[in-house]
Amino acid sequence: MTSRPKGRGVGNGPAGKRVLCTGRLYCDLVMAGLSAPPAPGQEVYAESLVLTAGGGAFITAAYLAALGRAVGLAATIPAEPFAGPIAAELTESGVGLSACTYAPLGQDPQITVAMITGGDRAFVSRRAGPAMPETLGPLLAARAFDHLHIGELASLAEMPWVVAEAKAAGMTVSLDCAWDAEVLARPDLVQLLDQVDVFLPNRAESNALLRHAPLGQYAPLVVVKDGENGASAIAGGETLHRPALPVEVVDTVGAGDAFNAGFLDRWLDGAALAECLDAGARTACVALARQGGARGLGRLARLRSAAE
Ligand SMILES: Nc1ncnc2c1ncn2[C@@H]1O[C@H](COP(=O)(O)OP(=O)(O)OP(=O)(O)O)[C@@H](O)[C@H]1O
Numbered sequence: 001m002t003s004r005p006k007g008r009g010v011g012n013g014p015a016g017k018r019v020l021c022t023g024r025l026y027c028d029l030v031m032a033g034l035s036a037p038p039a040p041g042q043e044v045y046a047e048s049l050v051l052t053a054g055g056g057a058f059i060t061a062a063y064l065a066a067l068g069r070a071v072g073l074a075a076t077i078p079a080e081p082f083a084g085p086i087a088a089e090l091t092e093s094g095v096g097l098s099a100c101t102y103a104p105l106g107q108d109p110q111i112t113v114a115m116i117t118g119g120d121r122a123f124v125s126r127r128a129g130p131a132m133p134e135t136l137g138p139l140l141a142a143r144a145f146d147h148l149h150i151g152e153l154a155s156l157a158e159m160p161w162v163v164a165e166a167k168a169a170g171m172t173v174s175l176d177c178a179w180d181a182e183v184l185a186r187p188d189l190v191q192l193l194d195q196v197d198v199f200l201p202n203r204a205e206s207n208a209l210l211r212h213a214p215l216g217q218y219a220p221l222v223v224v225k226d227g228e229n230g231a232s233a234i235a236g237g238e239t240l241h242r243p244a245l246p247v248e249v250v251d252t253v254g255a256g257d258a259f260n261a262g263f264l265d266r267w268l269d270g271a272a273l274a275e276c277l278d279a280g281a282r283t284a285c286v287a288l289a290r291q292g293g294a295r296g297l298g299r300l301a302r303l304r305s306a307a308e
């Protein structure tokens, strides 16, 4: 078994609200340059293959760290042989990894195979084991963080108690949605999100959520990410829309999770919603202009200072 990557406890950001991200951590196998989409009974060949760390919790954490925020990750590192290939990326992200655990021997590796054909993407994921590690409960109780970000609604559906425990520890809570048809069909989602402060679905997810209730009922602040159309914040019965920024799109993987980081970074500092939305759009542009999730991100502090 590979030894745990040596990340710092809480990341290396300056003083300010500390964020803990939790949810599923994947090893993404990104096959790009397919000549045609995969089809049953046929074989297609990829021009390139990259192994990279994926899942909303890690990608949002990595962008927060790159923005200079102190951030930790509570996630299960995928079982071998997929822990090794992402170990250096996790360590170099600047995200605190002390709350990460290893998948038990014999568990299927948690991986996503992404197949990219031109502008189209198809994904096949294997979820394995619990969505969040056992370290999470004690860590929340220890009050080492000010804010909890949950990477996907399906993880909350699996472990609904985390929000109440985070609130009991005085934390604020945000949640990305991420597409999961079965979870989005549940009629009790408004109740499930009770006490979530910031909910960040994309347009397709919002349309699914609207079948059950108006978006404003899901959380006091709902942020709808709408690709090249920008993003809207719904709060107190008002909707504020801000446009996306012009960018040469290389790869849309992680744009939504990067947006979350930029938005939350400013929101945690008490910035106005327009500034939070604009910060989200700027951070999303970094993800859009590069291949893959958060590998080799470097420092993005200048994105922050653009707003200060
Ligand atoms: N084509 C684009 N041009 C400019 N900005 C974009 C484009 N696509 C996405 N963005 C920016 O990224 C943000 C988030 O994108 P999107 O709505 O696609 O999120 P998402 O569907 O959750 O993404 P993900 O695939 O990472 O889950 C948008 O609000 C916008 O600021």
Ligand SMILES: [Mg+2]
Pocket (backbone or CB within 6 Å): 176, 178, 202, 256, 257
């Ligand atoms: Mg998304």
